[in-house]
Amino acid sequence: MNIPTRSLSLLAWIVLAATARPDLQAADAMPTLEIQADRATAKFSPMFYGLMTEEINFSYEGGIYGELIRNRSFKADAINAGIKPNAYNPAKYYPVQIAVSNPPKFWRAVGGAVLMLDTNTPLNEALNVSLKLDASAASKQSPAGVANGGYWGIPVKPRTTYRVSFYAKAAPGFTGPLTVSLESADGKTSFASAKVSGLGGEWKKFQTKLTTQRGQPTKDNVFKLTTAMPGTLWLQQVSVFPPTYHNRPNGTRPDIMGLLAGLRPAFLRLPGGNYVEGNFFNQRFNWKETIGPVEQRPGHASCWGYWSTDGLGLLEYAEWCEDLKMEPVLAVFAGYALRGDRVEAGPGLEPYVQEALEEIEYLTGDAATTKWGARRAKDGHRASFPLHYVEIGNEDFFDRSGSYDGRFAQFYDAIKAKYPQLQVIATTPVKSRVADLIDEHYYRNQQEMEAQSHMYDTRGRTNHTKVFVGEWATRVGSPTPNMAGALGDAAWMCCMERDADLVVLECFAPLFVNVSQLTGSGRSMQWESDLIGYNALTSYGSPSYYVEKLFAENHGDVIVPVKAEGIPTVEQVPPAGRRGGTPQPRRVPGLYYTATRDTAKGTVYLKVVNVADAPQPVRVNMTGVASVGRDGEAVVLAADSPLETNSIEDPLKLAPVTTKVSGLGISFTRTLPKFSVNVFKFKTRLDRSGASAAAAATASQAENNPGPPPPTTTAPAPTTIASTPTPAPAPGAARPVPPVRIKAGKSEPIKDAEGNVWLADQGFEGGQTLERPDIQIANTKTPDIYRAERYSMDSFSWPVPNGKYVVILHFAETYEGINGPGERVFSFNVQGHEYKDFDVWVKAGGPLKAYVETVPVAVTNGVIKVTFTPNVENPQINGIEILPQP
Numbered sequence: 001m002n003i004p005t006r007s008l009s010l011l012a013w014i015v016l017a018a019t020a021r022p023d024l025q026a027a028d029a030m031p032t033l034e035i036q037a038d039r040a041t042a043k044f045s046p047m048f049y050g051l052m053t054e055e056i057n058f059s060y061e062g063g064i065y066g067e068l069i070r071n072r073s074f075k076a077d078a079i080n081a082g083i084k085p086n087a088y089n090p091a092k093y094y095p096v097q098i099a100v101s102n103p104p105k106f107w108r109a110v111g112g113a114v115l116m117l118d119t120n121t122p123l124n125e126a127l128n129v130s131l132k133l134d135a136s137a138a139s140k141q142s143p144a145g146v147a148n149g150g151y152w153g154i155p156v157k158p159r160t161t162y163r164v165s166f167y168a169k170a171a172p173g174f175t176g177p178l179t180v181s182l183e184s185a186d187g188k189t190s191f192a193s194a195k196v197s198g199l200g201g202e203w204k205k206f207q208t209k210l211t212t213q214r215g216q217p218t219k220d221n222v223f224k225l226t227t228a229m230p231g232t233l234w235l236q237q238v239s240v241f242p243p244t245y246h247n248r249p250n251g252t253r254p255d256i257m258g259l260l261a262g263l264r265p266a267f268l269r270l271p272g273g274n275y276v277e278g279n280f281f282n283q284r285f286n287w288k289e290t291i292g293p294v295e296q297r298p299g300h301a302s303c304w305g306y307w308s309t310d311g312l313g314l315l316e317y318a319e320w321c322e323d324l325k326m327e328p329v330l331a332v333f334a335g336y337a338l339r340g341d342r343v344e345a346g347p348g349l350e351p352y353v354q355e356a357l358e359e360i361e362y363l364t365g366d367a368a369t370t371k372w373g374a375r376r377a378k379d380g381h382r383a384s385f386p387l388h389y390v391e392i393g394n395e396d397f398f399d400r401s402g403s404y405d406g407r408f409a410q411f412y413d414a415i416k417a418k419y420p421q422l423q424v425i426a427t428t429p430v431k432s433r434v435a436d437l438i439d440e441h442y443y444r445n446q447q448e449m450e451a452q453s454h455m456y457d458t459r460g461r462t463n464h465t466k467v468f469v470g471e472w473a474t475r476v477g478s479p480t481p482n483m484a485g486a487l488g489d490a491a492w493m494c495c496m497e498r499d500a501d502l503v504v505l506e507c508f509a510p511l512f513v514n515v516s517q518l519t520g521s522g523r524s525m526q527w528e529s530d531l532i533g534y535n536a537l538t539s540y541g542s543p544s545y546y547v548e549k550l551f552a553e554n555h556g557d558v559i560v561p562v563k564a565e566g567i568p569t570v571e572q573v574p575p576a577g578r579r580g581g582t583p584q585p586r587r588v589p590g591l592y593y594t595a596t597r598d599t600a601k602g603t604v605y606l607k608v609v610n611v612a613d614a615p616q617p618v619r620v621n622m623t624g625v626a627s628v629g630r631d632g633e634a635v636v637l638a639a640d641s642p643l644e645t646n647s648i649e650d651p652l653k654l655a656p657v658t659t660k661v662s663g664l665g666i667s668f669t670r671t672l673p674k675f676s677v678n679v680f681k682f683k684t685r686l687d688r689s690g691a692s693a694a695a696a697a698t699a700s701q702a703e704n705n706p707g708p709p710p711p712t713t714t715a716p717a718p719t720t721i722a723s724t725p726t727p728a729p730a731p732g733a734a735r736p737v738p739p740v741r742i743k744a745g746k747s748e749p750i751k752d753a754e755g756n757v758w759l760a761d762q763g764f765e766g767g768q769t770l771e772r773p774d775i776q777i778a779n780t781k782t783p784d785i786y787r788a789e790r791y792s793m794d795s796f797s798w799p800v801p802n803g804k805y806v807v808i809l810h811f812a813e814t815y816e817g818i819n820g821p822g823e824r825v826f827s828f829n830v831q832g833h834e835y836k837d838f839d840v841w842v843k844a845g846g847p848l849k850a851y852v853e854t855v856p857v858a859v860t861n862g863v864i865k866v867t868f869t870p871n872v873e874n875p876q877i878n879g880i881e882i883l884p885q886p
């Protein structure tokens with residue numbers, strides 16, 4: 001987060017500011033996006049879309065990590081005082097202290113049991129405390145024991161098997177049995193129970209399964225461990241796991257993994273964020289203490305205010321990557337902790353550099369020939385993991401001492417020497433070395449995201465260093481972003497994608513939030529506007545999640561330039577500054593866009609974001625292609641209001657809708673819904689001859705039969721933006737306005753008997769097309785005009801300079817299902833001229849006869865529009881001519 005302080009009050013200010021909405025100002029003329037489909041400004045990195053993760057908002061504990069028991073190792077109250085670097089030996093293990101006078105957090109006594117934390121009976125050096133359970137009051141009538149309510153509930157699902165395990169030892173005379181069960185919190189329902197016995201004077205691991213029967217999924221439940229026999233026992237590492245993703249032991253939660261899989265991520269930036277650094281050196285993510293058997297992992301106090309068991313450790317991160325076919329982007333601790341402690345470059349830093357090299361070896365080293373590769377195999381994963389990127393620290397711009405340059409150089413040199421193939425990421429600009437990438441972070445409100453959404457277009461390309469946008473989010477909406485946030489995200493993602501020659505990796509942050517307790521002491525959320533929300537039982541994707549999904553699912557392998565004309569603007573009121581004052585409104589684009597092409601399939605993906613509070617017609621022109629398939633697909637995420645959102649109660653209120661679209665061509669129009677993120681997928685064939693159909697069409701238009709006015713700029717820059725609408729040429733201006741003829745229902749242009757070119761079907765919104773190549777048509781010199789039709793369409797629009805025109809509509813009843821008058825009746829409206837209850841059969845005097853309706857119109861808004869309304873059967877049309885009048 002590149003703001004000068006990490007204080008929450010500043011964050012609150014940003015969030016408040018983000019609720020302001022701009023007023024809409026509609027454009028006067030239709031904006032045009034010209035996709036230069038045969039050009040590629042960059043290859044699109046297959047690693048582009050990824051995830052960022054850290055332990056925040058109960059992301060692992062009470063999140064993706066499958067464990068259901070909260071405070072399973074009784075260290076939630078551990079006193080983990082920060083140690084200064086000069087007193088700290090990174091190779092040494094520093095056990096935490098436990099305040100034994102505190103009652104064990106998140107556990108409660110059942111029956112007459114007395115609970116105490118006990119450091120005199122530790123399980124081992126790592127788990128140096130246990131729960132002493134005095135059950136001397138236990139009886140058959142009143143069993144005594146402990147209950148745990150999980151992370152704001154324990155999810156119980158029907159016909160599901162839960163794996164219970166715990167370590168226990170007993171005072172002399174007590175052997176059990178113990179009953180473990182899943183029960184409703186009110187104690188009225190027991191879902192499953194099992195008995196274990198055989199406790200003794202030594203620590204022993206016990207395991208059993210609980211299988212539920214039929215019923216509804218619920219979360220207001222507890223796990224109980226009780227005994228009916230009087231005695232004393234100790235417990236440690238009390239664990240309950242539901243089924244996990246891919247059934248991995250110590251694995252992850254399937255519903256959340258399913259949501260992540262939907263994002264098709266290529267990488268996981270891990271383990272932070274601030275979490276890699278920790279508040280102090282002894283609270284960093286010390287990867288060596290997060291591997292091996294879970295009961296030997298000490299855990300640590302994480303910087304987000306709660307204890308981490310490190311059950312999800314380095315190997316589990318890597319397996320999480322493996323399960324979703326992504327690879328780690330590994331952030332290593334770089335000798336700087338969040339509260340400002342640091343070790344300067346030099347010998348003092350060397351142990352941390354070695355630690356990083358070993359961490360890389362743990363992930364990538366050969367199991368047979370490297371020490372840490374062998375350790376990974378011993379931990380259960382013989383195969384190495386792919387790794388291409390290593391990040392040195394996190395947000396080291398907070399280190400005002402200037403030590404990062406030297407620290408980075410020391411890590412960089414050591415990593416490049418041993419792993420020259422790795423790309424090394426800096427977290428702030430450095431001069432000492434040329435970093436392969438720089439990690440930039442942007443947490444902004446919607447207005448700021450939109451305002452910076454052309455930022456990378458103009459960034460210099462001479463520097464070798466590429467950009468990793470390793471944390472970013474439009475922070476509007478809590479706990480998860482609303483549609484305003486999603487629109488800001490989409491505008492920003494257009495920028496990153498369009499500039500993918502420079503930006504090679506990106507990931508939203510934070511990824512997760514447990515939404516169970518949003519406020520108050522011990523809350524489940526430390527940071528608002530997170531991508532995915534969940535409680536103990538269910539999870540959901542925010543509108544921003546669906547934007548990520550739309551983008552990640554729909555892209556090609558090269559970026560193609562889009563030339564924009566007449567982009568409307570909207571008024572933005574920037575957020576008030578921290579010192580008050582009334583910020584001046586400013587105008588920013590109302591549309592954002594990017595296009596990519598799949599070179600093998602020829603599919604072009606156009607993404608367009610309409611942030612305005614009104615539908616926006618857009619003309620799309622494609623150049624450099626021989627043809628564009630008439631049929632394509634649109635995927636649209638839209639909302640009635642920017643405040644609409646998804647939630648745990650209404651998880652799919654906003655979700656993308658995919659529809660088939662037809663009437664596409666080298667030039668066509670679409671109306672984008674208000675507040676919408678749109679992806680259009682077209683099938684194209686590139687014009688390899690060098691003279692594209694689009695160019696040919698443009699040329700022929702110029703002398704004979706043109707389509708929309710050609711773009712006014714031909715600059716080779718990847719993208720041009722007009723911040724105000726392009727004015728239509730004045731009537732009578734130097735350039736004569738040529739006629740336009742559209743052959744509805746045909747994918748190729750045709751010529752009429754006079755030699756006029758009729759452009760292929762385009763300009764329609766909605767409907768389908770049909771060809772009847774063999775029929776005979778009376779009353780025309782050019783029957784071909786009537787041998788194809790568009791039917792069931794909503795409208796047709798075509799941008800023209802303001803002035804006078806004659807619009808000629810061509811109809812013929814050619815459908816064998818219509819056998820007389822009154823069987824197809826519809827209305828149409830041409831620039832306000834209403835034709836009600838129009839019956840082609842009646843007008844033409846029967847089937848297979850051409851009928852022409854001529855409508856003189858005056859255009860003052862830069863577009864000719866025809867709308868169609870069905871009455872009986874569908875509207876249909878065969879052709880439209882637009883003839884300029886003097």
Ligand code: AHR
Pocket residue numbers: 001054056272273274275394395471509510527
């Ligand atoms: O994503 C939340 C936090 O923001 C990250 O931990 C940190 O890197 C940034 O300040």
